[in-house]
Each structure stands twice: as C-alpha cells, then as structure tokens.
Amino acid sequence: MRRILLLGGTGNFGTHIARRLAGDPNIQLLIAGRSRAKAESAAARLKAVNPAEGHEMDMAGDLAAAFAAARPDLVIHTVGPFQGQPYRVAEAAIAAGAHYLDLADARAFVTGIDALDERARAAGVAVISGASSVPCLSAAIIDAFRPRFGALSSVDYGISTAAQGISGLATATAILSYVGRPIRQWRAGAWRVTHGWQGLHGETYPELGRRLFGDCDIPDLDLFPARYEGLQTVRFGAGHELALIHLGTWALSWPVRAHLFPGLDRIARFLLAAARLLDPIGTGRSGLHMILGGTDEAGAPKTIRFYLIARQGHGPYIPCVPAILLASRFAAGRAFTPGARPCLDLITLDEYLAALADLDVSTFVLENEDRRH
Template sequence: MVARVLIIGGYGNFGSYIAHSLAGDDAIRLLIGGRSVLKAKAFVDTLDASNTAESHAIDIDGELGDALARIAPDIVIHTTGPFQSQDNRVARACIAQGCHYLDLADARTFVATIDQLDADAKAKDVLVVSGASSVPCLTAAVIDAYLPAFARLEAVDYGISAAQHTNRGLATTSAVLSYVGKPMTMLREGAMTTVYGWEDTHVVHYPGLGRRLFGNCDIPDLTLFPRRYPTLKSMRFAAGHELKLLHIGTRMLGLLVRLGIIGSLSNHAENLLKLAFAFDRFGSGRSGFHMFLDGIGHDGNPLKRRFRIIARSGHGPYIPCMPAILLARQLARGSITQRGATPCVDLIDLDSYLAALEGLDITVIRDEVDA
C-alpha cells in the first residue's frame, strides 16, 4: 500500500527539501500543498517521484477540515511557520481526519504543550509529533547518546550557526526575530532565570569554520529538558549568523527592542531579510551545530563531552528536515506503532539521525575532550 503524504508548504524552503528526499520512496505518494496551487503544480513538475505526485491548494487559516477530507492524506507534514504565532489547529484537524501529523515547529510553547492532544490522538489511533526537527529531536538524541557516561549531567551549552548562503525564508526569519531582545527563561544555576534574546554574546570555534558569534535563543528544549534531565543545573541554547557584522547588528537591534524603543523585530522581517541577502557575497554555505556537556563521571571526577556537526555546500537545512523524513518513511511502512501526541523525543536515536545525513557534505565530530 502506498501512503499519501501531504506536505503543507511543500514548495517552500524546508518543504522542498523534504519533498525531494521522499520523492523516490516507492512507499509514498507525495501531495504538495500550499496556498498557491499553481506554485504547487510547478514544483511537482520538478520532482522525480516514484509515484505520481499531486498538487493541492490548502490554507492553514482556511477550512482545514474540508481541505483534508478532499485531499485524503495518510500523513501530514506541516512546515509552514512561523509556529510562534500559531495554535494547534492543524494538528487537531489531522486528528479529526484520522491522519498522522508531523511538524517542524521550533516554538517553545507550541512544541512543549502538544501532549495536550495525547488522548484525542490515541482515540483516533494516530501519531502526532511536534518539533520533528533539530530541536528537540537532534538535541535530545545527542544528550541521550552521551548520558550513560555521566553519573550526573549538570550543564549543556549548545547552539546553531547558520550559513549566510542558507536559503532563508520569511517565516524562519520572522520566527528568529520574534524573540530578539525579548525576555525568556533559561535554567541557570539551578533556577529558571530571565534572559534576553540574542544577548549573552559568546564565541565558539569550529574546525574549518573559525570563530562564530552566538546569542540566546528561545526553543522548546528550555522547557522540556529540565524535566527530562533532572540533574541539570544550567542550560544555554544560542544561535548566530555566519557574518559577525550581521550578528552584532541584530544584537544592537535587540537592545532597542529591550529598551522599548522599537517593537518586535518580526514586524520588520521582510526588510531585514532583504538587507541580509545583500551581504551574501561575503558569506558561504557552511553552517555548524555544537553541544558541550559537563558533569560528573562515574569515577567522581569532572567529565566533559563535546559534539559538533559541520555542514558545507549549503547542506545545513537538510539537518532539521531529517526527523520528518525518517518518521514519514516509518509511518508509511507501518513500522511505528506508537500513538498519541508528543514532542519529537525518544523516536529517533543519534546513530539513526546521523546515518540519514550520510552522502551529504556534512562532518560529525565526536570528541571527548574540551576543545
């Protein structure tokens, strides 16, 4: 049986990566959905699909129930952000339709509260997964892989540095800008502490990439992980631009937001995105992810573990897409029996995640000493 997989936002940045990755799977028929059926049709024509792909008009702000009944998907992958300004109406519509649901959400409350739909999803025998992306799927997988080495894991410090040549979209830009200069809480010294988006500027060195700047970012992990890893005393997640000038400029704009001089930078996302594109000549297609873990080993001595991913040739965006790709393939084959609603943790282990990245211009560095 061939599973009908609808990608909402299928011709967008992340949706197109997922579509091209799934197109050759003979267990899947791709359904490319978006507000413009003409754009969906044009994109479908570029796919080398094992099963004839379809184009469909669907608007998440419209009559979702009617649209899903017409399209009749078995699995829905929701890629249309920003999720910071959405509720879970798409997931609820999928549950009502009786189809599985996956999203690439990175919005803290959106992902952390998806389990409120658990009973409804189980009643309809479907799986609802939020945050099928780098956070919290990859980040939890990295911690889980290293956790047995620790008698007590006390701190995690991690972040993502985007490539300047990443095919940035307006939704992703709006999502990031929504918390620049805004208050958020992070676990610091055993207590949830207020910090501000894009502040706490710090430098991380990547082999082959050099020194990259980072600042605070808001993600689901900051709510999920203190409960999941109760020995943690401190957490920090940060993100940054490849180009230091753009990073510092964003930091200065964030200060104006914090002082109340201007409102949310997400209101200016379109103009700021155009400005960022003007600097592409100075950047590259190289991005990075790092996670530094600190705690106490089983011998009672301090223990450190360091993990890095370096992506080149513009392949970085494939990393956040992998959980949705892997889960869609498994659901299409009936190899996942879990039902209910959950953040994307405990579904994909680190080895499976990294194996899916093979063949891309991506290097994984697992070192056991401080770098």
C-alpha cells in the same frame, strides 16, 4: 501505499522533504500550497515513483474539509513561523484520521502539544511536534553521550547559520520574534530571565573558527530540565556566520528590550533582504555545537564537545531529517503510537547522522579538552 501530505510543500523545507521521499514506492506525495498552480508544478517536477498530486490549501481556510478531500494518511506541517500559531493543522489532521508531524521549534507550541493527547488517542493517530533540529536532534545528542557521564550537570549548545544558506522568511521571522524579549532559562539550578540574542558569547569550531551566539528561545529550555535528572544548566544560542550580521542583530535587540520598538519580526522581510546582500562574503558553512559538562563515574570533572559542520549550504536540510525518517518508517509499515507529544525518543543520533550521509556534513567529538568559549 501511504498518502503523505506536505503542507508548505513548495517552500524550502517542504521541497527538500518531497525530493527525499519521491523515490519511495510506498509513498504518494500530496504537495500543498496556497497556489494550486505552484503546487501542481512542484508535484510535476518531482517525477516521483508514484505521481505526486498538487493541492491548494490555505492555512486560514477550512483545513478539515481540505484534508477530507485529500485523504492523507500523514500530514507533515512545514509552514512557519510556529510562534503564536494555533493547533488548527493538527486538529484538522486528527479530524481526518491522519497522523501529524511538524517542524516546529517554537517553545510554547511544542511543549503544549500534549493538550491534543486525549483527542489524538481517541482518533488512533499520532501528533508529533518538534520533528526538527530542536528538540529531536538536540535530545538525540545528549542521549548518545549521557552514558559516558556519572552525572550530567550542564548542556551549552548552539546553531550557527551560514550566510549563503540563510533561511527563508518564515524561519527568519521566527528567530526575530524573540530578539530582545524575555526568555526563561534554567541556569545554575534555578529559573532565570535572559533576553533574546543577548548573553553574547562565542565558540571556536574545528574548521569554522570562532562563531558568535546569543540566547534564543526553544522548546528544549522547558523539556530538558525535566527530562534529564540532575541537569543544572541548559543554555541554547543561535548565531550567524558573519559577525557583522550577528552584532547588528544584537544591537537591534536593545531597543526591543527597552520597549522602544515593538519587535524585529515586524521588519523581518527587510532585515532578511539586507542580510542576503552579504551572501557573497559568506562561505556556505554552518555549524552546530553542544558542550556537555559533568563528572565521570569516579566524580572527576568531564567535558564532551560535539560539533556538526555542514558545507555547501547544506545546513538548512538538517532540520528536515526527522520528518523524512519518520515518514519513510511509516510508509514501510512501522506504526506510530497514538497520542500527542514532542519529538523525543524517536530517532537516535546514529540514525540521524546516517540520514545526512549524502550531504557534505562532518562531525567532531572532543573529550576533556579545556577550551575557552
């Protein structure tokens, strides 16, 4: 039986991961949070096959000692925002001889994780960062459709959140941290500077209609130009179901860009509360799209559009899938390869979508349709 520690196990992502793993007879869950009472209460509510434990753990405290006492085989780190966060959790996991996964989508955090590679290999453990929608799912989509191209030259994609499934404070803070700030992106075969939540553009989804997007900073922007030979453009955008919220954030990006305001992450709690007042007019439907462009084997232009639509507020569960799948595999006896790396080449698109089968999620694929966006 594997002891799996969920750091942030009482939060949105941690709670969902715990529910999905609670029925696995090969897993004993350790629910960790800042409050022992809340952690123990969350552990008791799980009614897990193997009774879960509640642990009090402070991110600013002595994590090495806490991990040594808890004796985890695997640590799953869900406590964001990861922007600007050091590698204290991963380092403590290595010291405890435990494998490590995180749900980070912070560019520098995920792309810099190989700094721990030598230490992880020496300890015989895996340190995997970005076990989330990006770069795990985004890379899986490209890998699934790339064989249909003779040459792949561009990927243009985005995630649009639902009003009723709006993210928690940590996720909102992470997004707001780069609104109005410079972002280095690979465009037309060269590095160019854009700004967070600017580059306003839209995409029309099946079922959802038109959603707005703005440029955002994610690990893929560094990882994909190096990973996919011949790729000339990588653009990622984030957006909100309600145009009012999206355009309001876009308007607020300009004072940040002009250095008139230090950053929207400083008022994330207020902005999140304001956005939640509009929940009643939302639909609870979120979406992900990816437009892959290039040529076929004969050199003719080719475009594939992939859409994923989540209903009933199920969108926030999608980033949890990699951690759930990898933890389940580990508990079933599938070994991790030691070393530190981003979460790439570990989960296929088919495996990812199969894990969403019990959610209200659909996918659509359109090939060579000329659509304005």
